[in-house]
Amino acid sequence: MGEKKTPYAIEIDHVFFSYGQRDVLQDIHLKISEGSFLALVGPNGSGKSTLIKCILGLLTLQKGSIKLFGQSIKKFHEWNQIGFVSQKANSFNSGFPATVFEVVSMGLYGKIGLFRFLTKRHKEKVKEAIKQVGMEEYMNQNIGELSGGQQQRVFIARALVSEPRLLILDEPTVGVDAKSVQNFYNMLRKLNTEKKITLILVTHDVGAVTEYITDVACLNKCLHFHGDTHEFEEKQDEMMSTMYGHDVRVITHNHDHDHHDHFHDHDGSDLR
Amino acid sequence: MEILQQLTFLERGIAAGLIIGFICPLLGAFLLVRRITIISEALSHITLTGITAGIFLSQGFVFLSFLNPLYTGLFFSLIGSLLVEKLRQIYKNFQELAIPVILSAGIGLSAILISLVNTSYSEWYSYLFGSIVTVSLNDLLFIIITGLLAFLMIVAFYKELLSISFDQEFAKVSGISIRRFNFFFSILIALVISMSMKVVGILLVGAMVTLPIAASIQIAKSFRQVIFWGIVFGEVSMIGGILFSYFFDIATGGMIVVTGIGLLLLTTIIKRSKEYVEHKLSGG
Numbered sequence: 001m002g003e004k005k006t007p008y009a010i011e012i013d014h015v016f017f018s019y020g021q022r023d024v025l026q027d028i029h030l031k032i033s034e035g036s037f038l039a040l041v042g043p044n045g046s047g048k049s050t051l052i053k054c055i056l057g058l059l060t061l062q063k064g065s066i067k068l069f070g071q072s073i074k075k076f077h078e079w080n081q082i083g084f085v086s087q088k089a090n091s092f093n094s095g096f097p098a099t100v101f102e103v104v105s106m107g108l109y110g111k112i113g114l115f116r117f118l119t120k121r122h123k124e125k126v127k128e129a130i131k132q133v134g135m136e137e138y139m140n141q142n143i144g145e146l147s148g149g150q151q152q153r154v155f156i157a158r159a160l161v162s163e164p165r166l167l168i169l170d171e172p173t174v175g176v177d178a179k180s181v182q183n184f185y186n187m188l189r190k191l192n193t194e195k196k197i198t199l200i201l202v203t204h205d206v207g208a209v210t211e212y213i214t215d216v217a218c219l220n221k222c223l224h225f226h227g228d229t230h231e232f233e234e235k236q237d238e239m240m241s242t243m244y245g246h247d248v249r250v251i252t253h254n255h256d257h258d259h260h261d262h263f264h265d266h267d268g269s270d271l272r
Numbered sequence: 273m274e275i276l277q278q279l280t281f282l283e284r285g286i287a288a289g290l291i292i293g294f295i296c297p298l299l300g301a302f303l304l305v306r307r308i309t310i311i312s313e314a315l316s317h318i319t320l321t322g323i324t325a326g327i328f329l330s331q332g333f334v335f336l337s338f339l340n341p342l343y344t345g346l347f348f349s350l351i352g353s354l355l356v357e358k359l360r361q362i363y364k365n366f367q368e369l370a371i372p373v374i375l376s377a378g379i380g381l382s383a384i385l386i387s388l389v390n391t392s393y394s395e396w397y398s399y400l401f402g403s404i405v406t407v408s409l410n411d412l413l414f415i416i417i418t419g420l421l422a423f424l425m426i427v428a429f430y431k432e433l434l435s436i437s438f439d440q441e442f443a444k445v446s447g448i449s450i451r452r453f454n455f456f457f458s459i460l461i462a463l464v465i466s467m468s469m470k471v472v473g474i475l476l477v478g479a480m481v482t483l484p485i486a487a488s489i490q491i492a493k494s495f496r497q498v499i500f501w502g503i504v505f506g507e508v509s510m511i512g513g514i515l516f517s518y519f520f521d522i523a524t525g526g527m528i529v530v531t532g533i534g535l536l537l538l539t540t541i542i543k544r545s546k547e548y549v550e551h552k553l554s555g556g
Contacts, residue, residue: 056445079447086441096305096438099494106438109431110446117431142493158442 006070009034009166009198010055015064017050024050026222028064032215034165037192037199041206042219048202049087051219052170056084069165080111083159085152087170087202094144100154101139104130107161129161130154133187149180153187160191167191170202185212206232276409284412285404285471285524286514291419292468292480293510297488297502298426299464300481302457304489304498305437309482314371315352315465316477317378322348323399323469324385331389342414346466352378353462357454402473402525404514411470418467425460429453434495473525483532484509490539505535 010032017025024047032038042048053059055066057073066073069081104126105118112122130136133153138146143154152172159167169188173181189212191197203209206216216232218225225232279287303309325348326341352374359370386396398406407415426433432453435443444450468477488501513528520527 058441058444077447079445082445084442084445086439092439093305093307097489097492097495097498098434098438102434102495103438106431106435106442107446109435110443110448112431114432115428140493162446 006067007033008067009036009069010200011067011070012051012055013065013067015051015054015061015066017047017054017059017062023221025054028219028223030217030223030226032198032200034198035192035196036215037189037213038201038215038217039206039209039213040200040202040217040219041204043204046220048219049170052168052200052202055168056082080162081165083107083156083162083164083167085155085159085167085169085172087172087174092143096144098143099140100130100135100143100146100157101126103143103154104157104161107158111162125163126161129157132160132191133157147177147180149176149184152176152180152184156187164197166198166200168200168202171204172201173203181208185209188212206236276412279409279412281405281407282518284409285407286511288407288412288415288471289404289510289514289524289528290507291415292471293484293506294503295419295422295464296468296477296480297484297506298499299422299460300485301488301495301499301502302426302433302437303461303481304485305434305495309478309485310368310371311353311356311461312465312478312481314356314374314378315349315461316469316474317375317382318352319345319349319378319466319469319477320399320474321378321381321385322346322466323474324382324389327391328385328389331391340410340414342411342466342470345469346414346418346462348378349462349466350459353458354455357458397523398473399469400473400475401523402469402471402476402528404471404517404524407470415467415470418463422460422463422467425456425463429456429460433457471524472528473523476525476529479529479532480506480509483529483536487532487536487539490536490543505532505539509535 008031010030012028012030015025015028016023028051040048040051050059054061055068055073057076057079061073068076069078105122107129108118108122108125112118118126127136127139130139133156135150135153135157138150138154143151146154156167156169156172173184176184185208188199188201192199192214201209201213210216210229210233213229215228216225217223225235276284300309303311322345323341326339326344329336329344330339330341331337356370356374359373360367363369397403432443432448435446435448436450436453440450464481465477468480472480484502484505485498487505488498492498492501509528509532512531512534513524513526516522516527516531517524
């Protein structure tokens with residue numbers, strides 16, 4: 001019905017969330033424009049995943065409101081417009097007897113409806129999504145036989161097959177080797193610029209993605225920063241130390257070196 | 273209906289067996305990927321409680337004497353299945369606990385009821401280990417109707433169940449209601465377990481949903497193949513079991529299971545030797 005025209009894919013207003021006594025999100029305001037490629041950054045336990053789960057409707061809001069494409073999340077039903085690749089995506093049972101084709105088709109299952117099977121058009125869409133992530137050679141391979149990076153691509157294809165306007169990726173590169181990570185980010189940028197898909201990438205490692213993204217949001221219970229990449233680069237040292245509570249370095253990557261020590265927290269362990 | 277009436281006792285048994293050999297692996301494939309094949313054990317034992325309750329009622333009350341114990345079996349199986357799901361929600365971190373709880377409750381109640389009713393050893397024997405020669409017209413009708421219902425449910429929910437089994441979170445995000453489908457799935461399991469009972473027996477129902485799938489997963493590359501080969505192996509075990517049991521006059525359920533185990537061994541050997549050959553070829 002009355003879907004308002006808005007330049008924003010997501011409008012988060014005054015959102016609080018706590019697990020029991022533990023406050024995880026405090027008064028979050030965030031507007032994400034359509035067509036942007038946003039990195040959502042923050043240390044472990046900063047509430048990134050919780051915020052994502054609120055956006056996806058996996059958690060019910062305790063306070064505040066979220067609008068998706070101008071429509072209140074309570075009334076939102078077009079979930080096929082939102083693709084999601086979870087942090088846990090490749091911790092599935094690797095013995096699961098399903099081919100790449102079958103896994104990607106699952107992205108359509110929610111909208112096809114009961115008693116119906118994939119039509120020829122659906123199958124074409126599945127193949128197209130697989131091609132988009134460059135996995136067409138592996139169409140009939142068992143998902144468990146692929147490498148971590150390849151599996152991650154398959155899960156992106158599963159999220160893409162319903163032709164979403166918004167794609168949310170929660171730390172998608174955990175367990176993926178450095179070389180594949182670069183290809184992976186290149187692919188995301190292409191989706192953003194060519195297919196005009198709004199992207200939200202949750203990551204520890206903002207240094208690795210600055211050359212691909214358009215905007216950054218820094219979260220640690222509260223939203224510490226939201227702006228475009230240039231603004232972020234100017235303020236990042238100050239930002240990072242307020243957010244992580246101590247001095248951290250952010251190393252911006254070059255394409256050709258692949259060691260990944262960016263943030264170190266107090267006990268010196270790698271935050272990535 | 274008339275065609276069914278003309279069937280001999282053996283033909284009735286075979287018809288029932290073929291339906292069960294088809295439906296059980298179909299369900300088994302989903303139980304496998306959800307890692308809950310063991311649930312069939314709990315439900316078969318609670319079905320036994322229902323059967324004994326049915327016999328108890330039909331003996332104790334004249335107006336219930338028409339009661340086919342399969343129906344009470346189904347009723348108890350449904351309740352058991354929903355209880356398992358409930359217990360799995362309560363003990364979120366110890367979900368397997370639901371199985372021994374329901375299983376022992378089922379056996380305990382059965383033991384009490386068995387001691388109260390007056391039935392021959394051979395009748396219990398056919399419930400425990402299955403028998404194709406005692407499949408009555410009424411039983412066959414029960415199997416056809418529950419089988420058809422179970423088949424329709426699987427066809428209707430195939431996509432949703434597969435998506436939930438693979439990745440629950442994603443299924444939820446894509447707009448599938450997990451709770452609703454878990455409820456339907458519980459009903460589905462109860463239907464299949466209680467319909468299979470008459471032919472393969474309470475103690476062996478679990479084998480029918482597990483063995484064909486255990487064999488098919490050895491050779492299948494996709495989920496569809498798991499289902500296809502599962503059904504093939506299910507039917508072969510059924511036909512093989514029925515033939516052996518008829519010609520040698522031994523327990524049908526036992527022979528069906530032994531045939532299933534045979535197929536499992538065979539597929540394992542085929543898989544191993546294939547791997548061995550491939551290894552030799554690539555390794556020089």
